[in-house]
Amino acid sequence: MGEHGTWFDYLNRFDWWRGFDGWMQSKLQRKSLLVDMFPSGWSMTHILITLVAVIFTFLGARAFLSGLKTPDQGLVPPRTMNFRNMFEYLAESMYGFVEGGMGEKNARRFYPLIGALFLFILFNNLFALMPGFSAPTDTLKTNVGIAIFVFLLTHYFGVKEHGVAYFKHFLGPMPALIPLMLPIEIVSHIARPVSLAIRLMGNMMADHKVLMSFFTLVPILVPLPFLLLGLLVCLLQAVVFCTLAMVYFGMAIEHEEH
Amino acid sequence: MQRTIKILSTLLTFLVVLGLPALAFAGGDVTATDPAAMKAEGLAENYGWIAIAAGLAIGLAAFGGGLGQGRAAAAALEGIARNPGAAGQIRGPMILGLALIESLVIYALIIGLLLTLKVGA
Numbered sequence: 001m002g003e004h005g006t007w008f009d010y011l012n013r014f015d016w017w018r019g020f021d022g023w024m025q026s027k028l029q030r031k032s033l034l035v036d037m038f039p040s041g042w043s044m045t046h047i048l049i050t051l052v053a054v055i056f057t058f059l060g061a062r063a064f065l066s067g068l069k070t071p072d073q074g075l076v077p078p079r080t081m082n083f084r085n086m087f088e089y090l091a092e093s094m095y096g097f098v099e100g101g102m103g104e105k106n107a108r109r110f111y112p113l114i115g116a117l118f119l120f121i122l123f124n125n126l127f128a129l130m131p132g133f134s135a136p137t138d139t140l141k142t143n144v145g146i147a148i149f150v151f152l153l154t155h156y157f158g159v160k161e162h163g164v165a166y167f168k169h170f171l172g173p174m175p176a177l178i179p180l181m182l183p184i185e186i187v188s189h190i191a192r193p194v195s196l197a198i199r200l201m202g203n204m205m206a207d208h209k210v211l212m213s214f215f216t217l218v219p220i221l222v223p224l225p226f227l228l229l230g231l232l233v234c235l236l237q238a239v240v241f242c243t244l245a246m247v248y249f250g251m252a253i254e255h256e257e258h
Numbered sequence: 259m260q261r262t263i264k265i266l267s268t269l270l271t272f273l274v275v276l277g278l279p280a281l282a283f284a285g286g287d288v289t290a291t292d293p294a295a296m297k298a299e300g301l302a303e304n305y306g307w308i309a310i311a312a313g314l315a316i317g318l319a320a321f322g323g324g325l326g327q328g329r330a331a332a333a334a335l336e337g338i339a340r341n342p343g344a345a346g347q348i349r350g351p352m353i354l355g356l357a358l359i360e361s362l363v364i365y366a367l368i369i370g371l372l373l374t375l376k377v378g379a
Binding site: 100131132195196199201202203206207219236237239240243 | 274275350353354357358359361364365367368371
């Protein structure tokens, strides 16, 4: 049960797309197998689906902003659940989520970042449930990108908050313990983006495979509970990723109070 | 007119979704059985043990994961039973704890999938 065709395979009818794809493949394909996980060859489908998700988010943001231009500055929500209402609801619940994770003071500062990450992962995950698409987050290609992004940002925020003394966190409470604490801290720091990426990928890939296997067995009505499970898993994985990101940021910028 | 459009679009979506499992069968099946050709395809030679390893990987992981998640859910349910008003506040950390325990099972699933691909699934 490997990858399946998506709607974007119809792009291969066009010569210009095939030329572009071949050119990108010649430039970007790994010549050596650094990590030979699930050799699936080269495909640009996940980039295109990510693009669709990002464009969707932009349109939603535009709808939200247009709501702010109403005479009462968007105070009264729309009557029915339309596009703008959905994004207003998402924005408010994400703010509550970030506030719960980071405290009130940091919430304003980190809300755009965590909100964007949450929406990105959520909309990319939800593509797994739609027939004819596959989730970009079930490939390691997208997930390692996001995970490294979070990893670099933790260090950036730590250095911005504490200066170079941030790296004293790696050394532990006492100078005598440095040979013990330093490898442990380094390994645990490296394990963070790896675990973030693999957790998201494993969940999405397993869920997608389960869904596809039930679709091929009995296409009528039996996949319905698995679609519901898939909805739950998509939402949950976005929540878990963002909660862990918030925990990492919080640990990087916390000031120790004795 | 609106109602017709709604019924037609529902029917169309239904038919499209039913037709998509045809796209599910992609990729070549394993056709070689002699060792040289299998090595050329990237498959292992003695694949009996690898298959057993793949089965054991996910089996043990599911076992341990089930125990761990059972404990987490039991603690959460007991907390709700003691204090039904706090059900909303208990639900959040419970879901988070379950997801983090499940991620360990997912790591073992990745290893299982890697091994299964080596024996040519």
